[in-house]
Amino acid sequence: MKLADGLFLESCREVATKYPGIKYNEIIVDNCCMQLVSKPEQFDVMVTPNLYGNLVANTAAGIAGGTGVMPGGNVGADHAIFEQGASAGNVGNDKLLEQKTANPVALLLSSAMMLRHLQFPSFADRLETAVKRVISESHYRTKDLGGTSTTQEVVDAVIGALD
Numbered sequence: 732m733k734l735a736d737g738l739f740l741e742s743c744r745e746v747a748t749k750y751p752g753i754k755y756n757e758i759i760v761d762n763c764c765m766q767l768v769s770k771p772e773q774f775d776v777m778v779t780p781n782l783y784g785n786l787v788a789n790t791a792a793g794i795a796g797g798t799g800v801m802p803g804g805n806v807g808a809d810h811a812i813f814e815q816g817a818s819a820g821n822v823g824n825d826k827l828l829e830q831k832t833a834n835p836v837a838l839l840l841s842s843a844m845m846l847r848h849l850q851f852p853s854f855a856d857r858l859e860t861a862v863k864r865v866i867s868e869s870h871y872r873t874k875d876l877g878g879t880s881t882t883q884e885v886v887d888a889v890i891g892a893l894d
Contacts, residue, residue, distance in 0.1 A: 739780050764790040785817075792817035797875045799834025800866075802841040806848065814838070815844040831881045834873040835861055839889060861892035 740757065746754035758766065760783045767774060767790050779787060792801040803816025815837040827833040839862050846855035865871050871888035872878025880888075 735780065740880050745779060755770075760786055763787060767791060768794065788817040797834070798837065799873060799875045800836045800840070800846055804841065804844045804848070811845070811848055813841040813848070815841060831883065832873050833882050834875050835886050835889075836866065836873075837883050839886070857893055858889075861889045861894070864892045865889050 796831040798817040802815035
């Protein structure tokens, strides 16, 4: 890890010199997570290797309401992947699958991120607005958000809220 972390930091430092107008900071991941909890407003964009990104994303998901509401995207020069942004508590949770109660919000919001990336901002806005409306009305929420709805019921409610 020391070699990989060193190469990552070296690369970041090199790229940072090319963009002097962008503030560049380094922080150890455990302190980063603590700072994220205590003063989240100090962060704007984070660049991390995969392992540390997972730790930070799971911490952020806890702040935002859980892994079920955290969208995510990995964008490169030629390709992009959009997915649920945090995984703690969901990966390998057969109970959610069996009961059909996994929260679809993260995937729906990730879909909106993808639409925006593909230059369809009006569709992305419609989807985000529908998701926010369904959550705020509180009629259709999965168990992790204090409700009793199934995954499909939440998806159907979002579809019904699209305008």
